[in-house]
């Protein structure tokens with residue numbers, strides 16, 4: 044995805060056209076959050092007669108991608124014949140075969156343990172700091188204070204010096220579905236810990252780090268979100284592209300969606316919950332997406348203009364907690380006011396701050412309820428016009444990109460955008476559409492050349 048490198052003064056349209064390609068990206072690299080990763084830090088705090096006690100902490104360094112319920116699952120493969128004697132703040136999902144142990148039985152004897160967080164409400168004597176949130180980790184921009192998750196692990200049949208300990212291999216992070224790829228554990232400088240009164244510094248006996256990065260391509264084959272558009276200057280509502288996230292197909296996939304007013308709605312939800320709990324059960328729409336973001340250009344004042352944005356949940360199986368939206372629009376560098384959402388400018392490249400992250404106000408609209416009458420949240424933006432760039436022409440007033448919970452939302456094709464009455468731009472846009480593949484490859488070449 045090279046287009047972010049194109050300077051703003053080059054054609055807005057180019058960016059607009061290319062944005063419709065962004066879902067085809069197969070790279071883990073995210074231009075809007077180039078350093079985004081989850082780092083797992085494994086600190087050995089003490090040696091034991093047959094191994095060590097470590098504190099494992101996952102830091103979510105991603106600006107806008109969080110892990111929501113039912114939470115993370117962490118796995119690895121031991122390098123030797125290690126066992127887990129005990130854990131605090133998390134547990135393995137399976138104990139495995141501990142039959143060769145007499146007396147004390149380990150917590151887990153599997154070669155490839157799978158660890159999950161404990162639930163809120165865990166007794167205090169089984170907790171450590173940053174544990175027990177049901178595997179939920181917030182994003183760095185939204186809530187840095189809750190962007191980490193920790194547990195303590197007591198490992199046996201391991202080395203007992205920094206020369207004999209072997210780092211575990213093949214880390215896997217599920218959140219809870221696929222999407223993350225973890226690199227190898229790297230031994231780093233031991234972590235240092237400052238006491239609360241700042242008067243003493245201690246350090247881990249040995250530390251290793253694992254970095255995991257996200258790729259939407261690995262996460263799901265189809266998109267999960269789409270964008271629809273409308274404006275005060277044109278009656279047309281440009282709906283999400285048909286079949287963005289799937290097609291209504293009664294023959295090959297009966298029951299793939301439910302009608303909102305169906306008398307069988309409740310029983311459909313109930314019978315669906317017994318199946319795979321991560322697959323969405325969506326309301327029947329032409330786009331079949333669980334999430335739709337609608338951008339309405341609402342008003343035009345002399346010095347300002349106003350946009351209304353609404354997010355609708357079509358998924359009967361999911362309440363989105365701590366949802367967030369990333370929006371890219373050239374006027375976001377001069378946002379005057381935003382109503383009833385939190386706002387933070389994201390500046391992946393210092394010179395371009397046209398990207399912002401939005402999320403709900405705590406206890407007011409930070410929960411996007413399951414499909415139904417309450418399944419939507421909305422807000423309005425007030426932008427100050429920059430006389431040099433502002434125009435309602437050529438779809439300029441519409442967003443370049445939108446992400447919901449870190450996943451790209453599919454935009455309608457640019458030639459479908461509502462246009463100004465009497466606008467003479469249509470032939471130009473259509474022409475550009477024809478040469479779109481050429482422009483895409485050009486942008487790619489430029490990006491590589493720089």
Ligand SMILES: *[C@@H]1O[C@H](CO)[C@@H](O)[C@H](O)[C@H]1NC(C)=O
Pocket residue numbers: 078079080081082104254
């Ligand atoms: C992970 O993210 C942190 C914080 O943004 C960054 O300092 C670090 O370099 C990243 N690590 C990798 C391997 O990208």
Ligand SMILES: *[C@@H]1O[C@H](CO)[C@@H](O)[C@H](O)[C@H]1NC(C)=O
Pocket residue numbers: 205206230249
């Ligand atoms: C192991 O500990 C020794 C000192 O006890 C230190 O010099 C060495 O760098 C450590 N090695 C690793 C891999 O941490």
Ligand SMILES: *[C@@H]1O[C@H](CO)[C@@H](O)[C@H](O)[C@H]1NC(C)=O
Pocket residue numbers: 118120213215
């Ligand atoms: C790593 O883990 C994955 C999934 O658990 C497994 O399919 C793969 O075989 C493992 N690779 C090694 C080298 O253990």
Ligand SMILES: *[C@@H]1O[C@H](CO)[C@@H](O)[C@H](O)[C@H]1NC(C)=O
Pocket residue numbers: 082083084102231232251252
């Ligand atoms: C290891 O991870 C910790 C926590 O994220 C970070 O502070 C530290 O800089 C990392 N070390 C290296 C060498 O990446």
Ligand SMILES: *[C@@H]1O[C@H](CO)[C@@H](O)[C@H](O)[C@H]1NC(C)=O
Pocket residue numbers: 291292293
């Ligand atoms: C699917 O079936 C339902 C009821 O069985 C019907 O109302 C609906 O029109 C059908 N949809 C299509 C696309 O055939």
Ligand SMILES: *[C@@H]1O[C@H](CO)[C@@H](O)[C@H](O)[C@H]1NC(C)=O
Pocket residue numbers: 359360361362412413
């Ligand atoms: C969403 O939250 C409401 C209210 O807390 C609850 O009644 C409903 O069962 C939840 N839905 C799902 C799919 O978790």
Ligand SMILES: *[C@@H]1O[C@H](CO)[C@@H](O)[C@H](O)[C@H]1NC(C)=O
Pocket residue numbers: 375376377378388393396
């Ligand atoms: C954009 O960046 C400039 C500084 O580079 C900053 O003053 C301004 O507040 C930023 N705009 C927004 C909307 O955050």
Ligand SMILES: *[C@@H]1O[C@H](CO)[C@@H](O)[C@H](O)[C@H]1NC(C)=O
Pocket residue numbers: 376377427428429
């Ligand atoms: C924002 O608007 C003000 C007033 O029109 C203008 O002076 C300023 O340069 C604008 N900032 C940017 C980054 O365009």
Ligand SMILES: *[C@@H]1O[C@H](CO)[C@@H](O)[C@H](O)[C@H]1NC(C)=O
Pocket residue numbers: 277278279281458459460461462463464465
């Ligand atoms: C509104 O925009 C659509 C394109 O989405 C166009 O077909 C229609 O003619 C426009 N309406 C007016 C009144 O210009």
